Structure formats: C-alpha cells, structure tokens
Amino acid sequence: MASPIAIAGEYLPFMPRSKPRFVTESGVRVHGMIAEFGSAHELVHACEKLRDAGYRKWDAHAPFPVHGMEEHMGIKRTILPVVSFFAAIGGVVAALAMQYWMNAVDYQFVVQGKDLWAWEAYIPITFELGILFCAFATLLGMLALNGLPRFHHPLFNSERFLSVSNDGLMIAVEADDEHFDPEATRVLLEQAGGTDVDLVEDPEDA
C-alpha cells in the first residue's frame, strides 16, 4: 500500500513527487507500458500471464466490463457492498430518529389517539431514507474506492490509449511495480500476444 503522501502526490500536481524509477533517454519520467490486444479472449489470457508473473501495479483497460475479469486479473472482491450496507443501516436509524424526535419529542403529535411511538406509520419514510443513503454511499463509495474523480492521469498522455473508450483492449503496467523492467515487461507483454507495446511518459511539468 502506498503512503498517503505518495497518493496525494498523484492527485495534486504541485506536491513533491518521489524520484522516478525509470526515465526515458530525454529524462522524462516513465509512467509505464501499454500493450494492445486484438480480442477479449487474448486480453484475459494476457492478464493471467501478468497475474501469474506477480505483477501488482497494472491494469487492463476495456471499453466494457469483461466477463470474469476479476478472476483473470486476481482482483480481490470489493468491499463496496459493506459500505452500502452500513449506509443503508445509517439511513434507517437516521429516519427513525428523525421521525421519533420530531413527532414524539419536540412537537408531540397525537394522531387518532395513537401512541406517540406508533412506529408502524414511520416505516415508509424509514425505508425510503435507507434506500437514499445507500444509493449515495454506493455511487460515492464506488468513485472513492476507484480514486475518482481524477481528471488527470498519465495514461491520457498517450493518444493511442484514448482508443480504449472506443474499441481498444489494453494492458497498462506501471513503472512503480517492483517487477517492472523496460525490457522484461516488454517481452512478457509481447509473448502474451500484445501488439504495439509502448512506453507512456509522464512529463513532470506537463
């Protein structure tokens, strides 16, 4: 796990950044290496090769979620459902507390002679607020776990990378990965069927 300062450095361009592991001949920081694949079939097999070679800081990019990719890449199951669950519970508790406090404590409201804590009538709003909190937590939690919004990313420096939003299937290996080596990684990606293997630069003063 990267240190908080290193993560902040990625998001805030003015922060001092760690020394680059690799630079190009002209001295520009290397972000990593991308390779293109011809089909989803080739992509998942290449992912298995990278996974089995022990790479950790790498990613497969595809214009759609590839079926079963978690397994091929060795991604751990996300904790997002846990976040959503506790948000839903929070919404339920908040709704019950709000209704009870407003109608039975702060402004006592006797309807049809019923008890102040006649909770049955509170259920619809409790349900709705549980859903509302859960929905916000799911969307914002998904974005937060993904490190989004992040409007700048070194991969966007590569014009070829932009084709993933159309039909490109790519693997990007970061130079910060301990197994990364400009030559060995290139050979591995090419053996896995990757074409147009290319370095992605990350100009410091961009």
Place this chain on the structure above:
Amino acid sequence: MSSINPDQAAAERLAGLRDDAARPGPDITSGDDGSLVEDPAVRPPLVLNNRSFGEVTDIVCGYAESEPPKWWLGAITVTSMIAAIGTGMILYLIITGVGVWGLNNQVDWAWDITNFVFWIGIGHAGTLISAILCLLKQPWRTAVNRSAEAMTIFAVVCAGIFPGIHVGRVWFAWMLFPIPNYNAIWPNFRSPLLWDVFAVSTYATVSLLFWYMGMIPDLATLRDRAHLRILRGQERRFTLPLPIGKPIAIPLIPTADRVATFVYGFLALGWRFSSRHWHRYEAAYLILAGISTPLVLSVHSIVSFDFATSILPGWHTTIFPPYFVAGAVFGGFAMVLFLLIPLREVLPNFKDLLTLRHLENMAKILLLTGTMVGFAYGMEFFIAWYGGNEYEWYAFIGNRADPSTAPYWWAYWTMISCNVLSPQVFWFRAMRQNPLVIWIVGLLVTIGMWFERFVIIVTSLHRAFLPGEWHMFFPTWVDILTFVGSCGIFMTLFLLFIKFLPTFAMAEVKAVMPQADPHGPGDDHTHRPSGEGY
C-alpha cells in the same frame, strides 16, 4: 425467419471468414430484421448487422456529435414553445391562485393530481428496465435502458411540478419537507401525503444517480472522441443551424470540441476504463439495481396510499398498491415504445441497436401488465359486490360504469378500451412484430392510463355520500394548457437528451455483443480459481 445462426455469423466474422463489405442489410420485405429467431437453441442477436465495437461507438456518438437534423430543430421549436406555454400557465396560477383551475368544493383534486400520478407512473418503466431486468439478467435491456432512464427523470420532473403548485400558496411548498421553521412545528410523519414527498424525492434522486452512473463511461467516450479530434486537428466549430441551407460556423468563441472535452470530461470524472474500476462499477450497478427494485415498487405503492388510506368509496381498496405498480409499469413501457419507435425511423442505424426483438419483448410486457391492470379493474368490481357496501358498489357502477347514471362513463370506457382491450392484439405474433401497431397501442395506452387516473380521482370525488354534495368537474383552459405544457417540457427535455447525451448505454451494449465474450468459440478455458495472486 432468419436462415443464419447469428452466433455463427459473428464467430466467422471474428475469425476473418466473413467479408464486412458484403454484410447484408436488414431484410425489410419480410418484416424480419433477423432478430426474430424462433429457434430456442439460437440466441437472437442484440446488435444487428454484425456491428463492431467501433461502429457501435460511431453510431451512438454520432447522434450527439453530428449537426442537429432538420426534424430535430423543427420538433424542439414546437415542443419548447409548448413548454413555454406550460410555464406561463404555472406562473399565472402562482400569481392568481388555484381558482384558475376548475376545482370546486367537492372535486378538490382533479387534473393536477391526475397529471402527477400519470407522470410519476410513466417514470416507472425506466427503473424497471434498468433495475429489475438487470437482476433478471435480461441482456436485451441494454438497448433501451438509457433512454428509458432518461424518460424516467424527465417524467419525474413533470410529476414534481403538480403537487408543488397545487398546494395553493406555492411559496410555502418548502413546508412539505422537515425543515426547522419559525413556528417550531414539524410535519406529520403519519400522513401518506408526507410519505409521498419522501418517496418521490428519493425516487427522483436515486433514478438520477443511477442514470448518471450508467452514463459515466459513455461520457468518457464522448470526451475522448472530442479530445482525439482536437489532437488530430479536426476540431468542429459551433454552427448556427438554419432551416434552409448549410449551417454557418460561428467564429471567435471556443470550438464545439473544446467545450465538449470540458463538459463531458468534467461529467466523466476522469473515467479511464480500468478493469479494477469496472469491477467496483459492476458491484455498484448491481447494488443500485438491487435497491431500486424495491424502491420502484414502493414509490407507486406509496402514491396509491394517498388514496387507499382514505375512507372514500372507490379509493379505499387494498388492491391499490399492486394495481398502481402494474399500471405504472404498463404506462411507462407504453411511453418508451411511443418515443423510441419514431426514433428508429429517423435516426440512422438506430434499428441495428433497437431490433424488432426488443420491440416484441416490450410488447409482451405491455400485454402482461395490461392484463394485470384489467384483472385489477375486475377485482375492484368483485370486491365492491362481495364486500356488500352499497356506497362502494355505487361508486363503481353508478359513478363509473353505467352510462345511464354515471356522467363520466365515457372516461371509464375509454380507460377500459385503451388499457385492457388494445394490448390484447399482442396475443398475435404478427401484431407484436409490427412497429406501427406497437406504436399505436403505446399511444392508446398512454391515453388510457391518463384516463385511469382521471377516473380514479374525479369520479370518486365528484359524488360524496349525500346527493347534496354532488358536483361535476369541468377543466378550465388553464388546466388543459398546464397539462399540455407539461408534455412540452417532457418532450423538450427528451429531445435535448437525444442530441447531447449518449442515447444508448454503449458500454453495456458492447458487453453483450458476441465479441465481448472472452471465452469465444474454440476456447478451452474454464472458470477456475487460481491460487496465485488471487
């Protein structure tokens, strides 16, 4: 019927055995575009003409990127004028008071709440398609979910107007929400009307979040395409569209692609199609689908509580929640079909993504939900008779169905013929597969569902327990123009949507295309958990 197996065709094309140039177009003459395969062993194609990923992107982004077509300019001119009339009517109402509507002491809810329930019901199809069909793993939903979700949002916008303005003193509408105020009073949480406030506002918010989340990857595609055009020196300028002749490019202001990069880029939040992101995205999508399913069922149930918890004959029935939900899905699908069938004709290549099979599936849902609604209508009569309450019996027979005593009998029988009888044509395959027939039924059902709400609200209210309390309701011109105006607002928003946002969920359409399957023909790969790095 299709003579080739579409799976086979796609596999051959991927293997380079088929020539793209010789790709056959849809067979128009037989009325079959190749999606109406009857053999259960053959999976009907969801995207026709063996489109590639790139072609799907080009088709969908083309709608947002190309010059607005002439019909679009004409249509939005008309609909925005109608929307302006509607807005003017709302302003007139706020300035003058609810007396400008035809309400009276007896009928104190009429077109306002009819329109509210009508619009909120229409919204339900979008969430049904995106949530329930997602949980049921129906891949055909990908062709319609984006536009249906957009329709949901716009219908809820229209629905939200009416309860807001019918409260009389609109500047107190904020008292609907539990906001601290100078009287130190709080709303009554035991009132179904307050449940309704929470249900509808939650529904609007969650639908918006769901719609937006689904659009993030597609907005990123639009962003990247605009960015690539800038990098390649093919920037497009803003142009002034003219009714006749070519549009004029506007100089000096930032080019269209620079604005597009910024706006789509901002909304896409830096999405970069990472598989690690897709993993959480899919989990989030499934959770949102899972919570939207009970939500969509709860919203119209709670709307029906507004009526069902009263003691008014005609409203006080326990069948209301399921009956309202079925009616909402029914009306919503009718509106989806009513909007999308014309778009198939006017937008290029739309038919490749929205096939006859999709229309047939939706026609089947219309048949199912229409028949459920018909069952509910019948059950109301049965319970009115079986319950032995003479007021309830009279509310159904004397106030609705019997032309000799019910002044609104024509509204009731319009409702029955549009909602129960018209979808029955879909028992016949030829009718389900004919877009014109489906469109006409969609229109009839939309009309019928409006009348259903009118019948429920006005016929139940216009005659109370004592004959001295009997009053007819007549709409004023303000009533009529406000409703027409809300249709204008809805259509204007929808036209803006098809011009500026991705009309199809591109990422989802691509994911259900045969090429997206990583375990294609000849692959011996099986799913197995791998020890290392897992």
